[in-house]
Amino acid sequence: MEKIRIRILGSGKEVGRAAIAIERNERFIQLDYGVSFDERDIPQFPLTIPPSKIDGIIISHPHLDHIGATPLLYISSTPMAYTTSITKDIGRIMLEDFFKISSYYLPFEFREIENFLLHTRTIGFDSDLDLGSWKMILKRSGHLPGSVMTYLDDGSTRILYTGDVNTIETRLTSPADLSNIDADILIIEGTYGDTDHPDRNEVEDDLLRSVREVLEDGGTVLIPSFSLGRSQEIMMLFAERASDIEIWYDGMIRSITDVMINYPKYINKIDLLKKAVEKFNAVDSWEIRRKIWREPCVIIASAGMLKGGPALYYLKRIADKKNSAVFLVSYQGKNTPGRMLLEKGVFVENGPKVSSRVEWFDFSSHAGVSGLMSIIKSLKSLHKIIIVHTDPDVGEEFRRRIVEETGIEVALPSVGDVIDL
Ligand SMILES: [Zn+2]
Numbered sequence: 001m002e003k004i005r006i007r008i009l010g011s012g013k014e015v016g017r018a019a020i021a022i023e024r025n026e027r028f029i030q031l032d033y034g035v036s037f038d039e040r041d042i043p044q045f046p047l048t049i050p051p052s053k054i055d056g057i058i059i060s061h062p063h064l065d066h067i068g069a070t071p072l073l074y075i076s077s078t079p080m081a082y083t084t085s086i087t088k089d090i091g092r093i094m095l096e097d098f099f100k101i102s103s104y105y106l107p108f109e110f111r112e113i114e115n116f117l118l119h120t121r122t123i124g125f126d127s128d129l130d131l132g133s134w135k136m137i138l139k140r141s142g143h144l145p146g147s148v149m150t151y152l153d154d155g156s157t158r159i160l161y162t163g164d165v166n167t168i169e170t171r172l173t174s175p176a177d178l179s180n181i182d183a184d185i186l187i188i189e190g191t192y193g194d195t196d197h198p199d200r201n202e203v204e205d206d207l208l209r210s211v212r213e214v215l216e217d218g219g220t221v222l223i224p225s226f227s228l229g230r231s232q233e234i235m236m237l238f239a240e241r242a243s244d245i246e247i248w249y250d251g252m253i254r255s256i257t258d259v260m261i262n263y264p265k266y267i268n269k270i271d272l273l274k275k276a277v278e279k280f281n282a283v284d285s286w287e288i289r290r291k292i293w294r295e296p297c298v299i300i301a302s303a304g305m306l307k308g309g310p311a312l313y314y315l316k317r318i319a320d321k322k323n324s325a326v327f328l329v330s331y332q333g334k335n336t337p338g339r340m341l342l343e344k345g346v347f348v349e350n351g352p353k354v355s356s357r358v359e360w361f362d363f364s365s366h367a368g369v370s371g372l373m374s375i376i377k378s379l380k381s382l383h384k385i386i387i388v389h390t391d392p393d394v395g396e397e398f399r400r401r402i403v404e405e406t407g408i409e410v411a412l413p414s415v416g417d418v419i420d421l
């Protein structure tokens, strides 16, 4: 058997830009091909391999840090990509929006997006497919509706790549499914390799209580939220537990929610999502946008880190209102207005102080360290673990813990590293 190599093209000691290639005999299986953004919001791409040598690209889910760079692989060639149907449809929306916002910095054109989608074959959870010398199975990863872990088996080596993974059930998706698989090699995300999230029910109680306080005080609640995943989760939470409240949603949330409604089999509690769409109001004109924040209500709007979009528009309107609130429910990356708002109370450097109430609620769609450890412990034949998609300090802590609890060999590679199996 030819030697297998794992090439870390992105996501080595960084959260984002997921891109890992499995190489054998100069043929590649590409796992995700995403981007990250620098402090000036300019997209950063992964390292490259020759696209003509790719036997298959597997997209775990349509967040840009996993799908954003895929069109690059379609400039000179047309490798086949594989993912679930819902990921392909939402991926189109995400890539087209990315192109609209960042096209000046993109080394590809619109037709490469089209070409990628044209060569994307959709498959469901648990069905298998031959890719070069590998048999591939996609398993539910529990991070988003239709998000997958990739399982590769060549008869002697079994590799599992988690992508972004969650081990708790949410209204939006069932948890990661590790049934009927074992693996020798595990490539695992380590976003929260050093922490556990607080109990989800308590976080929900806190948010709903805080929202009611603000509304009773005559204020408006802005919930900046990622348009993919988090927004729908928050809408479903309100639909189940507080459907009497007046809710508006604005931004790309609408088109993504529409796609989700079309794929009921991937949504854990589809009835709640349908109820949310029926009961709550979409903002579909400037006339409405200019009006709603003046009255007590909840506005769920993208972008989740306040980097732009309608959330920023509403924030500027309510920032000086003491009885209003900004409740952040998404991860706030470094150098983002959201992080600045939490840490300094402003959303632009040296900008005006925000007088409205600001709080952050932990609604993560990534497993905490206990969940990650449970994945590791459920795979009985592991002899090597590779941690990706993690901050360096967090990854180091995660590595220490895995070695201490299991004794399994762990690599924490950097971008550009090559791991020989
Ligand atoms: Zn990710």
Ligand SMILES: [Zn+2]
Binding pocket: 061, 063, 143, 164
């Ligand atoms: Zn993700």
